[in-house]
Amino acid sequence: MIRVLFFARLREQLGVGELELSVTDAGNTVDELRQRLQAKGEEWSRALGADNLLCAVNQHQARGSETIASGDEVAFYPPVTGG
Amino acid sequence: MPEVSIQTEDFDPGVLHRELMAGNTISGACATFIGCVRGGDNSVLAMELEHYPGMTENSIQAIIEEARSRWDLHAIRVIHRVGKLLPGENIVYVGVASGHRGEAFLACEFIMDYLKTQAPFWKKESTPEGARWVDARDSDEEAAARWQPQ
Numbered sequence: 001m002i003r004v005l006f007f008a009r010l011r012e013q014l015g016v017g018e019l020e021l022s023v024t025d026a027g028n029t030v031d032e033l034r035q036r037l038q039a040k041g042e043e044w045s046r047a048l049g050a051d052n053l054l055c056a057v058n059q060h061q062a063r064g065s066e067t068i069a070s071g072d073e074v075a076f077y078p079p080v081t082g083g
Numbered sequence: 084m085p086e087v088s089i090q091t092e093d094f095d096p097g098v099l100h101r102e103l104m105a106g107n108t109i110s111g112a113c114a115t116f117i118g119c120v121r122g123g124d125n126s127v128l129a130m131e132l133e134h135y136p137g138m139t140e141n142s143i144q145a146i147i148e149e150a151r152s153r154w155d156l157h158a159i160r161v162i163h164r165v166g167k168l169l170p171g172e173n174i175v176y177v178g179v180a181s182g183h184r185g186e187a188f189l190a191c192e193f194i195m196d197y198l199k200t201q202a203p204f205w206k207k208e209s210t211p212e213g214a215r216w217v218d219a220r221d222s223d224e225e226a227a228a229r230w231q232p233q
Contacts, residue, residue: 008133008205009216052219056203059138075135075203079219082132082163082204083118083175083195 002026002068004033007077013047023070030055031064033074052079086159087143089134091166094176103158103178110157110180114187116195117177122170128209132165132174135203139163146197150179153193154186161194163204193230200227 001020011017026033034055038045055062056075068074084102096117104113120130147159158180168174177194181187206217 005135007135007203008207056135056138059135059141061201075138077135077203078205078216080200080203081206081217081219082134082202083199083223 001070002033003073004037005073005075007075009078010047010050010053010076013043015043026068026074028067029064030057030062030066030068030074033068034064034076048076050078053077054079084160086147086161087140088162089136089139089165090162091164093164093173094162096176099160099162099176099178103160103180107158107180109182111182112184112187113178113180114184114191115176115178116191117173118175118195120168120170120172120174126210126212127170128211129170130168130174131207131209131214132163132168133205133207134163134165138203142202143198146194146201149197150190150194154181154190156181156186156190159190159194161198163198163202165204196223196227196230199223 001022004019004021006014006017025036027036034048038048054077057066057068058073096115100113100115104110143161147161150156150159156179160178162176164174177191179187179190181190200223208215208217
């Protein structure tokens, strides 16, 4: 399984903070996962289509081309605004 | 003493300073930065801070290690609050002790500039018109970019 997390504005837009997907459903890379999530509906397509969205794999910032595997934690989130 | 703490509770800068300098006889300088919720004319009633547990601590620790590789630093502490905060309340504390003031000032500013652009925190403001997520600012990216090799 792959654990997928959403934070902040994105979490509110999707109405969910976390979900689990089988490796088959998730795809092989971050970009594939994002595309498959976008296919879940109009709001998913719009929210996950934002240009400035960031991603982390196992809590390290990652590019879309990064491969994902069973047991991974993948997070999508807007640009950060701490401090 | 952990170097990084994420917490809902407030912090006491006096206590943190004593902890940072306890037993430390080699540091000639200690620079601290405290960030607070800005109220005033921007009509912010409260701020809600969300973070990514685990990644937040690790990313700040990585920023600290990067600072240590650039300057000779003797003690470092970073505390960031999460949850609901009111105008005037403390958000973040950065304390750096080193031999001389120059590197203490630089390291303190470096850690804050990187924290603002790298550490996964998100602010949501409550205003009389409703709640809104704070947008990332280009000026913060530019401040962090100053530290990149030219």
